[in-house]
Amino acid sequence: MTAADPSATAVVEPILEVEDLGVTFSTETGEVSAVRGVSLHVRPGETLALVGESGSGKSTVALAAMGLLPGNARATGRAAIGGTDVVASCESELAGLRGRTVSMVFQEPATALDPLARIGAQIAEVVRNHRSVSAGEARQEAVALLRRVGIPDPEQRASAFPFQLSGGQRQRVVIAMAIANNPSLLIADEPTTALDVTVQAEILDLLRRLAVDAGTGVLLVTHNMGVVADFADRVAVMLQGRIVESGPVEQVLLRPTHDYTKRLLAAVPRLAVTEYTAVPTDTADPPPPEEPVVDLRDVSVLFGRGRRAVRALDGISFAVHPGETVALVGESGSGKSTAARVALGLVQPTSGTVSLFGSDLRRTRSRARRALRSGIGVVLQDPVASLDARMSVAECIAEPLHVHRRGLPPRERRARVADALDHVRLPRHLADRAPRELSGGQRQRVSLARALVLEPRLLVTDEPTSALDVSVQEAVLEVISELQDELGFACLFVSHDLAVVQQFAERVVVMRAGRIEEQGLTTQTLLRPGTDYTCRLLAAVPVPDPVLQRQRRAEQQTARTTDGPGVTA
Template sequence: MTATEPILAVEDLGVHFSTESGDVHAVQGVSLSVAPGETLALVGESGSGKSTVALAAMGLLSPNATVTGSAVVDGHQVVGAGETALRALRGRTVSMVFQEPATALDPLTRVGAQIAEVIRNHRQVSAADAAARAVDLLRRVGIPAPEDRAKAFPFQLSGGQRQRVVIAMAIANEPALLIADEPTTALDVTVQAEILELLRALAADTGTGVLLVTHNMGVVADFADRVAVMLHGSIVETGGVEDVLLRPQHEYTERLLAAVPRLETAASAQDAAESATHRPDRRRLEVTEASPDRAPDGRPDTPPVVDLRDVSVTFGRGTRAVHALRGIDVQVHAGETVGLVGESGSGKSTAARVALGLVRPSAGSVRLFGSDLRRTRGRDRRALRSGIGVVLQDPVASLDPRMSVGECIAEPLAVHRRGTSSADRRRRVDEVLDAVRLPRALASRAPRELSGGQRQRVSLARALVLDPRLLVADEPTSALDVSVQEAVLEVLTELQGELGFACLFVSHDLAVVQQFAERVVVMRAGAVEEQGPTGSTLLHPTTDYTRRLLAAVPVPDPVVQRQRRADRLASLAAVTS
């Protein structure tokens, strides 16, 4: 292959799947290319065929897939190639970062050993050298204490840390082509920025081409050279990143960009206030003082639905003890959404699990619906839990693969004996499928047959099926494209208005939190860094940590994002100098 030839060349690619209900044409006539050192972003709604194109380029489609056309990687034809030839390519010439780390990591093998195995599969190195290289890779992707983390199992890491392990595995052999399917979905904004810098350096130093599959337009603006927009299995627009994001030609691209949540800053909020054409955010961003129904700190003057007071959580003992929470206070009131934000490992998900009664605090008190959760047992505890809906970060881990979608959604009804007949339960399943904008026909399908975004919406439907008083949402929109994310948040808003449930919203997407939450709690290293009304806290942060979080958020404007990245790197350089 010459330097002028693309590292990936896809020509007239077609993919259809044979299913019990007939053939499904997922990709039709797709042509694209990636040059050495170039990043092509493939964007579009969930189910548009983005991930199918990526899997076809790796030769990883399921046996019921029929592929036509051509996909050439570094001079090697993938379509029609045998498994032996494909195995030689994967991990060495082409690597992939999958959307869901739970599917890419062996739960029974330590993460360092998994990375070392990838290295030794393609390089003649000793076990000791591969293990040392694994530790170095963990350090490069920003995992703290990499020597210790290399000995950990995947379940002992946070969702963001697991995704960083997957990225370390993918870049272990410095491949010619890296296919990244939502590589930063599970990462907080500061680690996301660091990973993008790492991938950018990899492309520059080694000439690695990157096919980036993502729904995050901020990441596209920050990282991509070119953009291809997919709709219903076909490419409807392609061009340079500035042309597509700033001057879109197709009305579908315009709709996608209009749905992108945009982080407000103090300056942009002022500009918006002066602009008559500005589309207001769904939530009020300027709530900075007490109103008649709120206390001076922005909390409603009503008893909280969930009340964490001076809660600490410590895992392990002695020198191996991990202080996951350090005396935090968090309250959520009926009809209110409180956003928990912070870096991966800051304690956000642990705080949510304490509220659910899944983690017992080492100190402090937890009250749920006015009852002391630590003192509640048996039937009373079960009754309390029936008032909680949960959306977990990883939809694969929360849906039973042996059940149909409809059975997964209906399971809480059966567990808590809601609905007098199977017909009643089917009717309720149809209602919540409608609420999360999924066709009722999906009820008969298996979770594995759905896209990542569709599975996340099924998880949301399952959480809402009992009409909860409290919804605990751990990264509920992380797997959703921007238009579906907007629709789901609108649905949540409508249902919250109708049902009045409280929502504890755990997220690393500060733009979404800013639009969706009335109050925000910023966490760092297990402690509350600052909290208050969303407007005052995110528009006018009082701590350097919150300011750094906000500075790391990519915006969907390539020109503005280029300057934000330069400012951020200059600020980091000033701190370390």
């Protein structure tokens, strides 16, 4: 984004103005101060990025600005949107403000979408809540919004339920709902967390056009420094509820002054820079000598019947061997999560064979299949959906022990839970809390602890670091690597973060529209890709350097203009 002219912004009143904001939570153990004396502003047409580690208070600031703090929270200071002080306003006043003047894109789409309502109806409801339009006009606008945020076949997808869409597609639906009424301020809490790099670039272009064309101010809450470099005008860095450094994006990212900011930037995984030109190769990597832990051969999956049938997988083959990490990468809807579910035995293939620990899953009886699954740990993309809200953290982590090892004494179960919390760098005192009391990144680490508690032979992870800030992400990947070296388990790693994949995986499988585009050693596939599709994926990865990122964005826009439309999901 091009920053607004300083001479113009000097006289434009902020659309969001936060002064000396404090937020305190009342808990069973006493009061916890989450935000302390935060002051910031966002003017029309500009983007302020709020960055910091999980638990730093950045999402709490966003919720306070929307007036959406939970009942046990108490806010002090001032948070004004368009001149209306949110802290001092009643709920009826805020109801007219939300969705019209200010909208929010939440971090976890599962909590923002009604699982029992079709997505077109949910978007249409947002439109009709603030505008006098007919039901038919609202539905047409819902379809147009789905098309605007890059959902394929928007007319058909408008009739789908949230569970029928991929994680990235659900996030785009949430963004469509947020921009439905052209708000003056958009608060985006990790808006690209669940999106692959190409769709992420498209969504950032969309938000950039909103800011420039409609004059929408954006408060961006994120841990992705590449997104900050690509999208923000200014940056505010939070630590333990306070802003420790702020300024123009180039100053903060290229010339940081605070030690904490320097540590954050040092932890950012960086994709190795190369010329992304396809280099076809006919040589295949020889498979490791060990028998595969999981082996998919010519697997196809068809959902639905007749003309509405969708081919999610089309004749894919790959294997994961003991002690190695294989990454499945590709755009949202490419089939990588479906492939992982096939490997787990949760989705039955329409054709082909699936071998798990040497056993053909189709020929394995239910009791034997359950025994096989006890050797698998799973980390799903959405920790809110995968953790039982009625359980404590300790109960969530111990659940696999109850299911698969019923005779384990309670004392040993508690010791296993404590060790699992240590492994994922979470303090043991969190064991008695409910998942809702934790930040998004902390909940994801609880999911990882639960997956590791059985010491699995295979760990299947679906976007395991998408909700984590860069420093915690680095720590969690180190934990997985250390435990993999110690226990020798295999890892099937589903991700859209190519920089993390390059750092973490030995082999990579690139998927597109249910098929495998190419696969091989990570060092070869990501540094010397064999297809134009992989080249475009790599070129779309944002880098945490605003100067370089502007240059890359200009090159991508030139390429799209010259070559026509790029990759679509």
